[in-house]
Amino acid sequence: GAGVSQSPSNKVTEKGKDVELRCDPISGHTALYWYRQRLGQGLEFLIYFQGNSAPDKSGLPSDRFSAERTGESVSTLTIQRTQQEDSAVYLCASSADTEATNEKLFFGSGTQLSVL
Amino acid sequence: QKEVEQDPGPLSVPEGAIVSLNCTYSNSAFQYFMWYRQYSRKGPELLMYTYSSGNKEDGRFTAQVDKSSKYISLFIRDSQPSDSATYLCAMKPGGTDKLIFGTGTRLQVFP
Numbered sequence: 001g002a003g004v005s006q007s008p009s010n011k012v013t014e015k016g017k018d019v020e021l022r023c024d025p026i027s028g029h030t031a032l033y034w035y036r037q038r039l040g041q042g043l044e045f046l047i048y049f050q051g052n053s054a055p056d057k058s059g060l061p062s063d064r065f066s067a068e069r070t071g072e073s074v075s076t077l078t079i080q081r082t083q084q085e086d087s088a089v090y091l092c093a094s095s096a097d098t099e100a101t102n103e104k105l106f107f108g109s110g111t112q113l114s115v116l
Numbered sequence: 117q118k119e120v121e122q123d124p125g126p127l128s129v130p131e132g133a134i135v136s137l138n139c140t141y142s143n144s145a146f147q148y149f150m151w152y153r154q155y156s157r158k159g160p161e162l163l164m165y166t167y168s169s170g171n172k173e174d175g176r177f178t179a180q181v182d183k184s185s186k187y188i189s190l191f192i193r194d195s196q197p198s199d200s201a202t203y204l205c206a207m208k209p210g211g212t213d214k215l216i217f218g219t220g221t222r223l224q225v226f227p
Binding site for chain 1: 120122124150152157158159160161162165204206213214215216217218219220
């Protein structure tokens with residue numbers, strides 16, 4: 001597609017349930033990022049993929065959070081045993097990751113996660 | 117202390133005003149500086165990108181970096197109601213892939 005696509009756009013879940021968030025990056029973009037944005041806060045880095053590997057997982061807040069990427073394309077962010085503090089917008093971004101362009105991230109519209 | 121500090125606003129200005137948005141940072145290793153614009157319920161979009169100190173102009177937008185003061189600015193001339201959005205600064209050191217974002221400044225331009 002023309003841009004980064006995320007699904008679902010909204011997710012309401014009960015505390016303790018698992019959720020999966022999906023990201024389809026721009027075709028050909030090798031770098032993929034997940035960020036979290038809490039209400040009134042800046043973007044918080046979660047994880048970065050180069051191809052299918054994740055050289056930087058430093059932002060994942062706990063072992064309840066995991067992410068994978070397959071085929072150098074789609075990525076899934078999984079949150080197990082969701083807690084109310086997980087409520088946020090989860091943003092995915094991709095970049096072409098050449099030396100000249102790897103600072104230029106293209107973001108999706110995000111998944112608004114609400115944990116009741 | 118956060119690595120990147122940004123006044124959350126909101127900032128409300130009349131149409132046609134010059135707007136100044138600012139961020140300060142503490143990490144002297146930051147080399148790449150960006151401004152993203154985020155409309156409500158949308159992902160951020162890259163607005164301006166600069167490397168090192170100096171000014172960069174693009175239409176009504178000017179990005180300014182002062183590395184000696186660890187201070188970056190975005191100026192918007194002749195502001196329009198369509199400029200109403202949240203503006204996020206972002207920066208990173210060379211050789212890394214993790215952008216550090218400010219909290220964003222919410223701007224409202226009223227007719």
